[in-house]
Amino acid sequence: METSDIRFPTSMSLDGSDAMNLDPDYSAAYVRIRTDDPDELEGHGLVFTIGRGNEVQIAAIRAVEHHLLGRDVEELLSDMGATSQLMMTDSQLRWLGPEKGVMHMAIGAVVNALWDLRAKREGKPLWRVLSDLSPEEIVKLVDFRYLGNALTRDEALEILHRALPYRQSRVNELLTAGYPAYTTTPGWLGYDDAKLDRLAREAVAAGFRQIKLKVGASVDDDIRRLGIARAAVGSEVKIAIDANQRWEPQEAIDWVGRLAEFDIAWVEEPTSPDDVIGHAQIAEAISPIPVASGEHIHNRVMFKQFLQAQSLSVLQLDATRVGGVNENVAILLLAAKFGLRVRPHAGGVGLCELVQHLSMFDLVSVSGSSESRMIEYVDHLHEHFVDPVVIKDGQYIAPMMPGSGAEMYAHSRIAFSV
């Protein structure tokens, strides 16, 4: 296992700036897993961070290395449920979470790196590897512990079996039409009005049917900026807003009330990502405006509760916040059970590249639908990836290169390593 502490100086241009994150330096705690197989294939994974502390994330990744060193790669990759649990149930490491924060994300990156390796060895993109698994193989990936009062193994199997007859037609749909995207590129809080106006118009011209604006620092600024954005995109294109955890529940309700005239597609992260009850209060009060969250919801137990309490109506899967592909399969199954719209978070380094595989797997083998679903898109830092996302007419084009999308060019890794 090799790790790299990779940091991009994005704070210089205020890309990624919002009401809570004023000056992020988009970073990756990056891991490469190598074997002694003559095929020389490597598994790559990462945790997205925003700068300081990336070295802590690296230390956490290193702390799981001993579970893999010297093990047989075929054995590890052929039972990814067991392999994931091997790391997740290390009781000494578990104390550092449990199943949350730095340690949990580290295990997620290693799990994802192993999936990357498996996909490369199978010569398929990850979405295809996952979609080709049988329902029985898929539920074997999932840790159902703590999910029993919301989703059982049998219910998950039923969902997967329901999708089975339509898999091929959905693959065809995906290969023909792609997967819907929306863009956050115009909306960073640090951009001035002229840049917002220009980028919003460019987004529409590029075929996007939705943009997203960061809000929450000043309600007067938000009203002005939403006015500019609405004028730029017209009445047909949707506008979501994102407060990045800035508000108290009551404050969120009041603030959103003042912005409602702009026809808001959803309100993202209105308050603490831990606050299931607070989100439920907001969701009830601002209905029918949907509440969205997910990029900081730390594991399947939290997602379960957000669904049980009707705290969300848009679920924003994140590829590197939870315990990797396996836990995200659990979350997709929970979303399918509760009938929730999944619209992944992807504002970061490599998050677009990674998360598209999960949404495409969801379309083919879980929910069976991309209707009213979409993946976030932000046009930063894709040039560093070997298989960068391709967006055409506001749609993600399905990746065909073997792997998970995580692999960064060696020259980029080296140039931006600290």
Place this chain on the structure above:
Amino acid sequence: METSDIRFPTSMSLDGSDAMNLDPDYSAAYVRIRTDDPDELEGHGLVFTIGRGNEVQIAAIRAVEHHLLGRDVEELLSDMGATSQLMMTDSQLRWLGPEKGVMHMAIGAVVNALWDLRAKREGKPLWRVLSDLSPEEIVKLVDFRYLGNALTRDEALEILHRALPYRQSRVNELLTAGYPAYTTTPGWLGYDDAKLDRLAREAVAAGFRQIKLKVGASVDDDIRRLGIARAAVGSEVKIAIDANQRWEPQEAIDWVGRLAEFDIAWVEEPTSPDDVIGHAQIAEAISPIPVASGEHIHNRVMFKQFLQAQSLSVLQLDATRVGGVNENVAILLLAAKFGLRVRPHAGGVGLCELVQHLSMFDLVSVSGSSESRMIEYVDHLHEHFVDPVVIKDGQYIAPMMPGSGAEMYAHSRIAFSV
């Protein structure tokens, strides 16, 4: 700032073993803060871990050092609310939580080390430093963000003002009678029946009015062990049980039903510490047996919800799981608002030494009562501390030495550093 990775090989004797933590090596990610003041006083703090990953916790502590280096110590210590926020609101570090896991505990250790330094400079034990603050100074320590729908600053002030006239009489009560303790020493899962029987009898002889048993691995073993313990302690002494997150909600309900005949004082950590809703289901079903949790509840927003949802009736404060003294003051205020019994977790290294200060502050200046409250006691590793806890007739004796209790002897730090 100096850090030490301290690990005690407790797994060799199965001290601390339970249904989820089979072989803990009680460890401390330890921090010392020094100044250039000729008084040469140092602030000591720690995060309790159970072995592997302690080095990750150290890396996280190092990541906040830059916020303190070169700063004026008087200025930092005189406004601990602002100093705590300085670290908590570092947006790049916050991404690694937010406010949870490795990064949050690291900030907590540094906050606690600064409180240790402040108490030493004032020449008082920490409980006394906190208890002597005015209500207005106490609320300045608290970050009320995200608490608005449960506890406002004004409500907190009212609680503190209500306690004000009785502070001196409660100090006198504390100095005379001490603070009630219960013991977990007999109940580790790795101990055989004879050792359980012997230690349970010793606990009663030593004056303890409650013991705690680890359960959850096998219901038949639990029934047998509870029978031994009940026979050993008699009908007057209470027995709590601790499942350490082993169950699903329904499993907890069924399992506890089979143990109820033994007159259970409380059921601790029946399921995932993230599962507010699951705990509420259990609490309702097993009532009147109380549900307890806290050692893994990761911040004030989670505690708030456990109280709002009536998921707990025993709140187990932990000195090193959350963001330090400041966040624990918030949690004590929440408990007082909701009328909950606080019975801190202290099974670990230094946790008894640290958490007693919080309970004693609570008695004097917040809840104003030690009735039906008690602090966990475990008789491990106290010999390494400069001011070890003193238990007499089942009561914690109030510490009088200046500081927070965190300071370990240099020879112990050195001998057990890796």
